[in-house]
Amino acid sequence: MARYNPKETEPKWRQAWADADAFRAEIDPARPKYYVLEMFPYPSGRLHMGHVRNYALGDVIARFKRARGFSVLHPMGWDAFGLPAENAAMERGVDPRAWTYDNIDRMRAELKQLGLAIDWSREFATCDVEYYGQQQALFLELFDRGLVYRREATVNWDPVDQTVLANEQVVDGRGWRSGAVVEKRKLNQWFFRITDYADQLVDDLATLDRWPDKVRLMQENWIGRSKGLRFTFPFDEPPFAEFAHGIEVYTTRPDTLYGASFVGIAPDHPLADLVAQSDPKAAAFIEKCRHGAVSEAEIETQEKEGYATGLFVTHPFDPDWKLEVWIANFILMDYGAGAIFACPAHDQRDLDFARKYALPVLPVVLPPGEDPATFDVEDEAYVGPGAIYNSGFLDGLDIETAKERAIERVEAQGQGHGATVFRLRDWGVARQRGWGCPVPVVHCEADGVVPLPRSALPVELPKDLEFGKPGNALARHPTWKHTTCPTCGGPATRETDTLDTFVDSSWYFARFTDPTAAEPIDRAAADYWMAVDQYIGGIEHAVLHLLYARFMTKALADAGRLSVREPFAGLFTQGMVTHETYRRQNGDWLEPAQIELTVEGKTRRAKLAETGEPVVIGDVEKMSKSKRNTVAPEEIFDVYGVDAARLFVLSDSPPERDVQWTSGGVQGAWRFVNRVWDEFDSQPPGDVGAAVGPVAGDEAAQGLRVASHKLVKAMTEAIETFRFNSGIARLYEFLNLLKAHPAKGASEGVLVARQEALSAFARLIAPFTPHLAEECWARVGGQGMVVDAPWPAFDPALTADAERILPVQVNGKRRGEITAPAGADAAEVEKIVLDDPEIARRLEGLTIRKVIVVKDRIVNIVAA
């Protein structure tokens, strides 16, 4: 058997594709367009199996759509700014720019080895000044449109690394890299007004019907829109001039206003501050809250505590009803109004608090079936549906109607209004880092914050930044920040903050449509290519990147730069690549390559290959350096070739689920590659174009032909529905069928059917194993290259069986099968069934009560 040699064939075909410029994306109004994009990589320097899977997935789509006649855009770039480069600089004394571009060179070579159908002419890195200069232009446009602002904000400050950290970079109250306890600091920060788009960002989720429900739900929860009532409780005698009008609160349950027990304010509420000025006990309580829990685990278990201020406000529906004002540790200043009215009977937090301080608990929602005279709330607040009672003008209403009436009444009284509140906050985009996109503004003593004119762009990073120590290399550069004010010409200082790297990735997909345009986005190119038809990446970006990109797209659409309002029409979130973990008895992690596995019965054992020392087989986990359970792609490519590696990561699990890397699995894929090649190699040379000769009367040949047409149909559907693993299983199945109809000694008809089947097969495997496909295609005399060949068609007349084999059940248990014409009606089928001797034997001594026939599917006889 001729062994397939990927080391020879794979580079050969990659060169052929490159020579033919096969994957250049062209605007072609005559063809439908398809934009497929995988989330672009951070240039860490090394390709890992996760990349292989991500890009192989996208490549299947790109190649498939291309074969289906689409004009395909499938680009690649680099998310190249960010902390790792600065850390490398600090640890190894290298220049972040050189480090990053070196990594890009290395990873580009590895990615190209994967044989991806990518238009490399569109490649760019976000750290290219040609890119971030355009980003600065977009920043200024957003600034002009009032979507950028600067304010003082509390931030997570890492005192060792001397930078602001994003919330997700704070782990249990400590900086993820330095391990230092993170401080809350007030800093002037740049913000994008993403909250302006909060409503749209929620509403438009409904249009994203090719997104996973899970991601849409996560975004919806993250944005956290709630509708309610914002209103003011007046003081009888205002204690402070600042609160002459009263206390503003926010509630989503205005229907429960008659169940009010007290009014609560956050410990950092301005009113609490005023109270504390003349009340040392209040000051002490507030101080205590400030030093309270930081970590999530602590917050969860923290007891509710409060301090009664001695101040009283008036209930909006009853001037004689006075409610005391408490400072409470469970109220958040930065949500709603930072103050609430408490209804303990119907809110668990309020109830916990009320029980602790012996405050009134007044039920006002009566659960269905409960008696108003006896219903009471003990330790569990009632939050279900019911009828309002004990509530004056709201009595008898359902909850939703009561909410409306209560809001109407409060509005009529001029005390407040219905309001929508979001959990989403504005996007803090400033980072005190040197390796990022500079914010294009200057600070002038006379004119304040001054945005630069377009002519001053790009604001380029200096080449000689010094990254040897923590902190912002840009801020400490001796000369860079000194400049003149574009307004008054006087001395000014450049902004030394750079933009969050999520800004870089919030519009790169639009830049790919014309990466060399003089404008940030070429409108015509974007109008042709956008939106991305299929976006592919990890679930970890479910909110952050995917939300930011949606916001930016809407903002750019409003700025007249894009026509679409959503960037990604289809989203697919793929699973991770995992591997078993191995540990020595002492707990040290071991690499898969050091392990020898044995099987005893059903038990798998592992030992250290070198010494025979027993090894503990641990959980299957995401490949990671720290657990040493990684497998280097280049080593796999070297042994089995790229196609086998691609095939395996696509074949073993559904794409949305994690795939477990196993050496046995990739060997199975390698075996398939060889078996495929062997099959093509055994076929006598023929002409694909002529391979539609008659096979009539040759049952074996006809069977093979029918199977091959069914395969084409199944593969087409499998790819369109992202069920690649099932599709690949069909390829394996069909290969086994080909093996059962070998070319050697085959009839004329079988040879013709084989030729036709092989022609289709070469094209069907092309999205998964493109190099092998070309080699096979050439072997059976295919015209040109597979990349230029159309997707095979199937004949519906052949895929629809004339006869069906129907299983026959008696009382739900399978007792035999019959053959019936396709589409046969119940009476016809029943006759065949009852004539069947095997079925008759099974029915001996039984009385038939009913015969159920499901057309073309199954027969069930109910008998007793």
Next chain:
RNA sequence: GCGGGCGUGGCGGAAUUGGCAGACGCGCCGGACUCAAAAUCCGGUUCCGAAAGGAGUGUCGGUUCGACCCCGACCGCCCGCACCA
């Protein structure tokens, strides 16, 4: 705590969405080839049973002629959010 998802052979997973459970691959067992091993090829492989047959999709119950699929309760695992009023 709230929200979402998932439980199928020794393992990864199939099952046309209410119609033959276990496709395909891995592993394992047996055989062929070989002096031998590897590779390759052929066959077997849910469990119990010699067979006939029976049981079986986390557990218990329900709907149905028929349930991995739908409903209810429970158990277990995973993910997201986390005092959001």
